[in-house]
Amino acid sequence: MAMLASTYLFAYNSAMFAAWLYVLCNLAASLSSSFTSTTFEAQHPLLIPQDYLATEPKGSASRPVVPPVTWQKVSDLSFYAKTTYVKPRLIVAYRSIESLAITIQTATILETIHAILRVVRSSPANNFLQWIGRTHVIAVAATLATYVPETKQYTSAEQMPSFHALTALAVVFFWAISECIRYPWAAVKIVADSEFARNIGAIQSLNRVLTWLRYSAFVVLYPAGFLAEEALLIGCLPFAFSRKPYDIAMPNAWNFSFTYSSFLLCVLYAQPVGFFALYIHMFEQRYKKLGGAPSSSGTGDAAAAKQKKRA
Amino acid sequence: MKLVIASRSGRLVVDGGLHIDAGETVDGLLAEMHSLSLKKLVRIPGKPILVPERQRFTLPLVPGAVTADGKKARPVALASGKKLSDYNLKDGDTLHFKDLGQQVGYVTVFFWEYFGPMAVYPLVYYLPKLLYPESMLQNGECPRHPVQAIATAYWSFHFAKRILETFFVHKFSHGTMPIFNLLRNCSYYxxxxxxxxxxxxxxxxxxxxxxxxxxALAGAMLMQAGNLYSHVILANLRPKGSKEYRVPRGFLFNYVTCANYTFEILGWLLFNVATQSIPGILFMFAGGYQMTLWAIAKHKRLKRTFDGKEGREKYPRRFIILPPLI
Incomplete structure (x- = not known):
């Protein structure tokens, strides 16, 4: 039974690693092809920036057009970019990996199921919270943030397509890198802990390197991913307030109402708390697993000492 | 005799050990610790006064110890009402001490956690103009349906009943709980x-x-009556002052281990049939989930205590909480 479980977990972690690696490669490929394509404009005629600029609503004599709020102008990176094709290209690049990223993220509900079935020792509730938080970001918020700008039907308050696409891409990028460390680490750990690989030096060294990476890379990747998620959700706020997507209004037979903008605000308030708790927890784990040495030179020694003990 | 009092991580809690007569009771040990803390002789950050309720002593765990069914052994806690000799404590033995933190009485917690819902629900019913925007009201008035009035009465009656039961029916086997629970339970309710x-x-x-x-609300009132009767049965289960476990019998207890929860859940189900709202259904599921966990734990404990071996009573076959499901 234990053998079956670890074989399954090895397969699961390897498959997830492969999937995220594929996303990462695709991301690089589609970004570079978007930006080097000379026929981009012809391929994506709806998205040319001339249309984007033309959507500024015409004012009437009684209500003149107020220039867009400055911070939105400032945060619109294309404002500084000389190339006129930046905005649609980022959205097109995001589209190419969107469905795959959503599918993979949704599939991680399996990790909650593993926790419920006690295949892995972790809390089902925490796992589920993390799953729902991330799935909301990628499947709900990122869709909203990139879909509306793509349609050109946006108001001046929502005008920052490149910003939305950039945050969505950044979220996927940082997740993909983190997962391309976490999954191979988990897969290799299963092999390294088995009887079969106990004396195979190459697997043990690989395990040590990946363990070090697993408990070090987060120092940079977690805050980066967190900031990208926050930027994406903040970017969603104008859409959430003006378009009321996913809202349920009273009256209805089930006597309930839902306001996505309020939900987003709750998430935005709760997210930093969750992030700091997780970040501190990971530092504690790092201290535990890497022997408390803050630098890379010390951790190797600690791992080696542990290895000696085992032998 | 001298007992070494240490925290679970091995830090000494009482310098020079705790001196106590070998024939003393566990309560005597708690009292001694209390008086040491009054003299500020206990090494706990903040030097709190350790009333007996906030103390927990456990026997140190033998490394690698396992229970009969092969699981990792749990440390044994010294129970109030027993003697130190019941745990074979000898001179120089170590006891692990845990400060459970500031304690608060069950009655206090129950009163405040039920008082909130009893008061908050009718406030919303009677003062809608303070809560809902003008645009939702009709000519400045909140339209009212009869079901809202009787649902409000039912809700407040339910929590008033719980408060009265707390004062006049329930017998608590524990006196206190950590003060954090007061905050947690109040937030929930x-x-x-x-x-x-x-x-x-x-x-x-x-x-x-x-x-x-x-x-539906008439049915829910019957469930309230059933719940009250179940609580009376539970309160009269054991003789005054006794702490032994008894098999609950009588009424629905003959078929269900936690009949009181059965009535409670059915009551909320009927409340939701009457009012039909997603928040009400969520409240039912949240409460039902917690009660099911408690019921499963109680059922297990009763089955373990009354295992039918060595002349002990055998626990009868019963549903746990919600017949015919579980």
Missing amino acids: WAFAAFVSYFVNHPLYTPPPFERSKW
Whole structure:
């Protein structure tokens, strides 16, 4: 039974690693092809920036057009970019990996199921919270943030397509890198802990390197991913307030109402708390697993000492 | 004799050990620790006064110890009412000490956690103009359906009943709990009361057919009666002052281990049939989930205590909480 479980977990972690690696490669490929394509404009005629600029609503004599709020102008990176094709290209690049990223993220509900079935020792509730938080970001918020700008039907308050696409891409990028460390680490750990690989030096060294990476890379990747998620959700706020997507209004037979903008605000308030708790927890784990040495030179020694003990 | 008192991580809690007569009781040990803390002789950050309720002593765990069924052994806690000799404590033995933190009485916690919902729900019913925007009201008035009035009465009656039961029916086997539980329980009940009340007393509320609501709430009142009767049975289960376990018998207890929870859950189910709202259904599921966990634990404990071996009573075959499901 234990053998079956670890074989399954090895397969699961390897498959997830492969999937995220594929996303990462695709991301690089589609970004570079978007930006080097000379026929981009012809391929994506709806998205040319001339249309984007033309959507500024015409004012009437009684209500003149107020220039867009400055911070939105400032945060619109294309404002500084000389190339006129930046905005649609980022959205097109995001589209190419969107469905795959959503599918993979949704599939991680399996990790909650593993926790419920006690295949892995972790809390089902925490796992589920993390799953729902991330799935909301990628499947709900990122869709909203990139879909509306793509349609050109946006108001001046929502005008920052490149910003939305950039945050969505950044979220996927940082997740993909983190997962391309976490999954191979988990897969290799299963092999390294088995009887079969106990004396195979190459697997043990690989395990040590990946363990070090697993408990070090987060120092940079977690805050980066967190900031990208926050930027994406903040970017969603104008859409959430003006378009009321996913809202349920009273009256209805089930006597309930839902306001996505309020939900987003709750998430935005709760997210930093969750992030700091997780970040501190990971530092504690790092201290535990890497022997408390803050630098890379010390951790190797600690791992080696542990290895000696085992032998 | 001298006992070494240490924290679970091995830090000494009482310098020079705790001197106590070998024939003393566990309560005597708690009292001694209390008086040491009054003299500020206990090494706990902040030098709190350790009343007996906030102390927990456990026997140190033998490394690698396992229980009969092969699971990792849990440390044994010294129980109030027993003697030190019951645990074979000898001179120089070590006891692990844990400060359970500031304690608060069960009655206090129960009163405040039930008082909130009892008061909050009718506030929303009677003062809608303070809560809902002008645009939702009709000519400045909140339209009211009869079901909202009787649901409010039912809700407040339910929590008033719980408060009265706390004072006059329940017998608590523990005296206190950590003060954090007061905050946690109050947040749960107060927030859910506001959540349910906001939607059921909403100006745009859609009532189910009144005939249905009327019968459902009448049924819910019967469930309240059943719940009260179950609590009376539980309170009279053991003789005064005794702490031994008894098999609950009589009424629905002959078929279900936690009949009181059965009535409680059915009561909320009927409340939801009458008022039909998502928040009410969520409240039912949250409460039902917690009660099911408690019921499973109690059922297990009763089955373990009354295993039918060595002349002990055998626990009869019963549902746990919700017949015919579990």
